[in-house]
Amino acid sequence: MACRTTCRRLSSTVAVATRATTAAAPSMAELRGRRSEVFSREQARQRALYPRIEKIEVQLHGPGLDGTRVVMNKGLSTPLSCAKHLTEFHVVNSAVALVDGELCSLYRPLTESCSLSLLTFRDQDPALVNQAYWRSCASLLGQVMETCFKEDFSVELLSAPELPVTSGAFCHDVVLDPQLDSWLPSEESLRSLTRGAQQLIHQNLPWEPLEVAPPVALEVFSHSRFKQEEVEKMAAESPRGTVTLYRCGDHVLLSASPLVARTGLCNQYEVTAVHSLGPGPLGLQRRVQGLSLPLQLQAHHMVWRKLRARAERLVGVSQVLDTTSPPHPTRSTLTPPPLCNATT
Known part of the structure; x- marks a missing residue:
């Protein structure tokens, strides 16, 4: 409840600032540039949290990999970094990863020792x-x-x-x-x-993931009332009170689950x-x-x-709105x- 109240206050503040600048509404290209800049700034801030290189141990699982361990850099190495220590097949074909049983992006930094499985479209159960x-x-x-x-x-x-x-x-x-x-x-x-x-x-x-606090996400989507409401909802439902952004080129989006x-x-x-x-x-x-x-x-x-x-x-709805069409x-x-x- 506290997180939801905080998000609403932040959203209201952003909305006021948005209305104040309506007269000079930015173009879609400018909006994409601003969102990407905020993403880069927060990404750099999070990377700076690990000024010293610390080592973690990653235990790999999968066909022919059980028992394989690699030593990686805390907060810097990703599941894709681990794949590069294996074969070209793992680099080219891996789509997402399981880190300690949790589905995550191949680009999510690893922050502690863990178990890792690289998933491909040709796995026995590719669901x-x-x-x-x-x-x-x-x-x-x-x-x-x-x-x-x-x-x-x-x-x-x-x-x-x-x-x-x-x-x-x-x-x-x-x-x-x-x-x-x-x-x-x-x-x-x-x-x-x-x-x-x-x-x-x-x-x-690449679809680059970035887990952020709600104020960062609200700044990213300061010109979208719908996305601000989506940030509030996702943060309220998240156990950590955070939301995950993804960037593809200069396009930044929200996603509750990995890409x-x-x-x-x-x-x-x-x-x-x-x-x-x-x-x-x-x-x-x-x-x-x-x-x-x-x-x-x-x-x-x-x-x-x-x-x-x-x-x-038409998919995803119970019925077509206009049954005569x-x-x-x-x-x-x-x-x-x-x-x-x-x-x-």
Whole structure:
């Protein structure tokens, strides 16, 4: 309760400061830059907490690794650092890790001696890896939506519903600029969004995690009322009263659960649909959906076509808001203008 009260006070303070600067609202690119700067500053502060190199012992588990121990640097070494002491297979194929039984990012610094298991998509039970991958693909979808439109159109990222892989699609909810309320994405628009995702995948960008106190997260998302409320909720539910940020390029996001190591682990990736969910507190809500397979797995084009058709259907809600509308939204026959040239 104390944490929730503190978060609300901090959120109110940030909101007042936000209203004071509304007259000179920054562009989306400037917002991304500011969020990344706050992330870098806090990351540097946390690394400075370990001025002296201290050693920890990591006991590795997995096929052919039981009994293997490596000596690493406290607060600096990560599960990926441990993988680099093994083989190229472990470096290339590891997606997430189990540290003392807790699922975590490959980039999370190790702060004490522990046991470590490196998880891949070809493990005997890949359920945890698959769910982390689905979550990461949804995060990538949010990044694409925030960067694909021209700078004079605002984009408010909402949540990425935690959906099982069996749902057939991952998704991210957004509110676009009111000027785009009448926009109906064409097939070319979806292909343009897909190309934007593929560009990020080809860059092989890491998802860097950073566990922070609520005031830091509120500063990062000082221009997003929705994200401020999300920070409050996540901090109240966290046993440590903290939240975890992830950075991919200059894009910073919140995630309650770990993401896979890097965008390059994605292979087949396609944005399949943009559904209208109706008006919400911040404007017209849309659900953007996609489908992907990891680098280690591939599907025949006929199988992919069937999976894609399934991924076009609205997921994650009990019923479609307008039962009289067709199962797939009508798409404009014209290529809409708001997308950036970089993704067209």
